[in-house]
Amino acid sequence: MTSILLPVSYAPHLVALSFFVSALGAFAALSAAGIAQTKNRQANVLNVILAGVALGGVGIWSMHFIGMVAWKVDLFVGYRLTVTLVSLAAAVIVSSLALGYVASGPVTVRRLLVAGPLAGIGVAVMHYLGMYSMGFNGYFVWNWTTVLVSVLIAMAAATAALWLAFNTRTRALRVAAALVMATAVCTMHYTGMSAASVICTTSDRAALLPDLLWPTDLPVFVMIVAIGVTIVIGVDLVLQQQKVDAKRDSV
Secondary structure (H helix, E strand, O other), X not given: OOOEEEOEEEOHHHHHHHHHHHHHHHHHHHHHHOOOEOOXXXXXXXXXXXXXXXXXXXXXXXXXXXXXXXXXXXXXXXXOHHHXXXXXXXXXXXXXXXXXXXXXXXXXXXXXXXXXXXXXXXHHHHHHHHHHOEEOOEEXXXXXXXXXXXXXXXXXXXXXXXXXXXXXXXXXXXXXXXXXXXXXXXXHHHHHHHOEEEEEOOOOOOOOOOOOEOOOHHHHHHHHHHHHHHHHHHHHHHHHHHHHHHHHHHO
């Protein structure tokens, strides 16, 4: 068996799309997190879940898989659907738990330093689960120093994201914060991708492996999730705001 190290490249338009999707999810998460605390400093469960789905499902998970499609190598690469869905669940659950913990009391440094790193580790787990979902005729060789750097970036990014989630009150600040969060998430993702070198073990690089999502199917699947989730969250937030406005007008 001949093993060949393959060069990789990135499609710039898909890299840009991954950043846009991450920023979109981050903005939706910030909007939901902004009303996730009640006046008594208790967590509003619905809005915590909405923020977790927006941040984990769109800002992180959808960005990740669009970034995976942006990654180009001269080899057929498919994706295991079960592992892909597990990585989605991991991103949403970790994000929701971290946001819920911070929202359940005063936003203190201690809460951030507990929730942030744990959420970052969860994001890293989601990222490498996503890479594990890849099926191809070959294997990865890992640069473990770069893997560690990507995990540290994820921890720092998650901590910053949690702070921003509860300290951005105006729309302009949320837009700016969403761009910062998207930059952090994308930095973690592409650092993690750079940790893996692709070793090809087949002479037929176009050979298809069974029971995998095709690369052409994945962007459609991811965009349906991202756009659908964002629309649902946006509609729900508008309805909540209308209820608040109606109560204010009736007083």
